[in-house]
Amino acid sequence: MNKIYAIARWEYLEKVKKKSFIASLLLTPLFLLGSFLIPAYFSDKEGDKQKVFVIIDETEIVKPILNSKLSEKYKLESKMPFYKILELDEFGNNFPVQKSIAINKVLNEEIDGYIFIPRNALSSHKVKIEFGSKNIFILQDQERLKNEVEEILFTFQLEKKGYNYAEVTKLKPNIDLNAIKITSEEDSNNQGPLQVFFSGYLLNIMLLILVFTTGQMMVRSLVEEKSNKLVEVLLSSCSSKELLSGKIIGLSLLGLSIIIFWIILFLLASIVSTQSIVSFETVNLFLSSLFLISGYFLYSSFFIAIGSLTSSEQDAQQITGYLSFIFVVPLLLLVPVMQTPNALFVKILSFIPLFTPSIMIMRINFQTPSYLEILMSLLVLIISGYYMTIIAGKIFRIGILLTGKRPTFKQVYTWLKNKE
């Protein structure tokens, strides 16, 4: 027992002192925070660059109104209009020419885009407006222009029928859809869809980074111990079981420290900031942590088994590269899981141990599954974690003494069949 403690202590302290560890500890939350805040910052701040558009208006009525609306409503920080409308008056009413000129200007990046309003816009109910730009993802501009044109056309139609637009809009109810995730009566705090999404996403990214930084450190140190035969000195001092247990415990404590550190950081951040980007429900956070920790346990034995099979840094990197797929798959499934958290394929994935932690963390946060399902999948995860340590032990015992060529699957299989 003392030796297990000594090994765990060594593994823990040795890695805690590493620069890469401190970096992952501090930089990860910063990076995550940054990845949420920086885009938000930039998209909130409209930027100080004026956008230039051409309006080609076959109706000849919409354009002047649109012009004034845009310049009134949307301003830069410097109070200048956000949208500058470039006039192509010299071409008179020749709209096809105007359009081709506009297209040219878009291509030459003289303007950001053009909007084409067809003649039938005033008469027909279904109107097709063309929006041309190099980047079709300037969604904000598209949305604004569409809304403004819609309003102008609506006003036109109303007035044609003798109604007053201002009066009518007064009657129009103003609905603000507030999507709230409903869980239990007392706990339905304001969890918006975005917040729920980020909560599931954040926890997964945390698991990923946690497993990778610590796993890679473990593999690297195993490779070092193998290549200089330190492992023989270790094994002349303790049994392979003690060595393995010490390493797993050390690694788990390492993971736990990171989790605790992050939680503290998160709590501090939520005290300091008034507006939260992510929101966790206490129960969900607790359940997620259970999956996080048992998942981490499974993965660390997995990494130790792999580490004991590799004998060069290169091998180790290659293999951890393959392993990353295991974590990328659930992240790719993030959106489908979010939309249909109770679909059959999601349920099946929840019971594949290597995917269980990430999928269940997402599900718990998106739409908490039944407690039975949570319990069952957690049980599957813990049992497979337990068996993984046994498998890791068998691989470790033999693999750690091998150098040179990587053993084949067949060889590893025969080791696994060996009963001590």
Added chain:
Amino acid sequence: MIVAQNLVKTFEGITAVNNLSFNVKRGEIFGLLGPNGAGKSTTIRMLLSILLPDSGKITYDEISFNDAIRNKVGYLPEERGVYQKNNLIDVLNYFASLKGMNISESNKVALKLLGRFDLITYAKKQIRELSKGNQQKVQFIISILHNPDYIILDEPFSGLDPINQILLKEIINELKEQGKVIIFSTHQMEAAEKLCDSISIINNGKVVVQGELSKIKKDFGDKTIRLEFDGESSNLEKNENIIKLNLFENYLECELKNNISTKQFLNSIPDTISIKKFEFVEPSLEKIFMTSVAKSEVQANE
């Protein structure tokens, strides 16, 4: 006393160690010699219970390997390397703790040994700042720090400069005087010759020559003669009592046939040759090694 009885170990059909037996008493230095791939490292790994023999038995003072014995074994592996980025003293304390020592105790001993090996200034430095030779000394310190009863050294001298080789030999001899059981493997026959009380030369996993070194030399060497003379040497070339002859101008080394005594040989030397000096030559361990390994190869091929 370490007793190894009929050790056998095979790897995927290849016999690495084949029926190897030896025993090493307290206060004795035992040399495990053999060419590359002879089975030395496998034998050492079995002694340390890192590998389990397929059959055979190893006892330490009549007890089979267990956790208590593990704490009394010191081991220096052939490949050298220690945790590079850690402090020297931390590494020493870690390995001592794995042998059941507490930190205050190991710290004291470690500092003493670092002083002895002229490494005290590096105690708080990272190991990667040490030269290769110094790192090797660190590994040796690790193997003896916990005052083990059984010391197993794989190629302890390789890579050390002559001054440190002498220091190491000194310390090994001290350990011997303290009554430790010392087993070491080496390619360096000169070192083995100076240190070992008994040896085992193995090849292809089998014992080729084994026993007390002095006896092996005697058995091997009492037929080798060195002769200094004046006179016509060609007369000696056809001497029927000789099997092997190295003839020089006024000097020869020869081996006598088994049934020939020294007296018979001396009598057979013609009067035209006057003998100036006559001596028995003990064969060097290197010669014993080369000859016996070569012989075993021939036998294996037959």
